[in-house]
Amino acid sequence: MAGVKTHTFFVDMTCGGCSGAAIRVLTKDNLVDKGNIEIDLDKKTVVVKSELEAKELEDVLKKTGKDVKFITQT
């Protein structure tokens, strides 16, 4: 897939339910495939492999009502 980047976000998730919500908003209308999402509850990070721009992914993650900050994109 051309232009796929790995985006890392800080998302203030505190439990499984919150990370489940983050996965659900990302996979809604199959925006991102579940296999391209990695969540680390301890580090409170969400790593997404996608062609979408970081800004768009950030806006989607913000729908969870959680504090979201863009960290890196490789």
Added chain:
Amino acid sequence: LGTNTASTTLNIRGMTCNSCVKTIEDTLGKNSGVKMIKVSLAEQTGEVEYYPNRITPQMLCDVIEDMGFDAFLPG
């Protein structure tokens, strides 16, 4: 301005801790169509007092679904 309110109890799935409850209450609380919301983690429900001329129970479910949780009307 229609200040009469109606209330409904929605079923909410996907919450597993109080911070999920608080997030839903905060987000819905800020919605202009919502007067009061009380979410029960134990019951997996959300009791919402709303302004029927501004928002409908189905729209309330859509807002919750938009957040990444599942919500559906009772019955």
